[in-house]
Amino acid sequence: MKKVLLIEDDTVLRENTAELLELSDYNVLTASNGKIGLEMALDHLPDIIVCDIMMPILDGYGVLEGLSKHTETKFIPFIFLSAKTERRDVRKGMNLGADDYITKPFNEDEIMSAIKSRIAKASILKEERESLKNSPSNTEDELRTLNDLKNFFDDNGTIFNYKKNDIIYKEGHNSNYIYLIIKGAVKCFKFDEKGKELTTALHKEDDLFGYTSFTHNIPYRETATAIKDLNLVGVSKAELKEVLNNNHKLTLEVIQLLTDDLTGVKDQLLQMAYSSVQKKTASTILRFAEKINSKPDDPIKISRNDLASVAGIATETLIRTISDFKKQGLIELEGRNIKILDLQKLHDIY
Helix, strand or coil: CEEEEEEEECCHHHHHHHHHHHHCCCCCEEECCCHHHHHHHHCCCCCEEEEECCCCCCCCHHHHHHHHHCCCCCCCEEEEEEEHHHHHHHHHHHHCCCCEEEEECCCCCHHHHHHHHHHHHHCCCCHHHHHHHHHHCCCCCCCCCHHHHHHHHHHEEEEEEECCCCCCCCCCCCCCCEEEEECCCCEEEEEEEEECCCCCCEEEECCCEEECCCCCCCCCCCCEEECCCCEEEEEEHHHHHHHHCCCHHHHHHHHHHHHHHHHHHHHHHHHHCCHHHHHHHHHHHHHHHHHHHCCCCCCCEHHHHHHHHHHHHHHHHHHHHHHHHHHHCCEEECCCCECCCCHHHHHHCC
């Protein structure tokens, strides 16, 4: 006999619904508020929970959040009961992890159908989780996170060493490797139709770079050069493709990495289009400080051209802005070096 926990503060509705479920051969537990319901769920581990949203002491959202914190209850199917006036709140509940909702007033078929289908779904998902847990592929060697992938690079990658200003690969070259930076920093750039260098990315220690396509033989779309002495490990594209094919959870992590990269490029383009010159300059100095140095207040040894390229402004304009920053006491110039004197004020400008 399946066990249903019904959490509802309306006494008449609670008793009538409980009777209806009992007549359909369910073992029914009832609670008059969320606090009692959460305690009963932890004590009795029902097969499904049907819960009102708006209740005293602890509402339905609080019950669902409390269940999610415990391994033994986080997979129990959860159905919200909501009045029509609360339908705007249903999305919030679904985002928290609820499986379904039933709008009051409801009929017998609605609640029975919802409970049966959610119990069946929970049973199927439980079998799949247990199958994955016992699967030979789910071993200690399985790669699941980007950190696991970086460890794979460390253990299996080819070591490359470059001096400052050395070219790692050029735009148009065959994209054989994906790289992990062990030590140093990398600048990626392209040339526009007028021959002007445009910086496309900056990479620091522990960053992955060099990926173009994992399925097609597409050449590198940009040139990569060392802006500090550099230690890399590289894994061939074919080998990485095999790793991703055998580790599906890792594939999702890599998709997220690519999504974040695209978001970063989009943010950079928006900033180039709409930010003031001072904002662009301050932001660019801070980005170089983050990428090149472990301590942001250390001097940055970088050319004005590189700064201007990333900021998306003319070199002459950048030099004038840097001079203004110097007069304001934000930075100090030592030849090609830029030393940040007031990190907070640069952040405030950005």
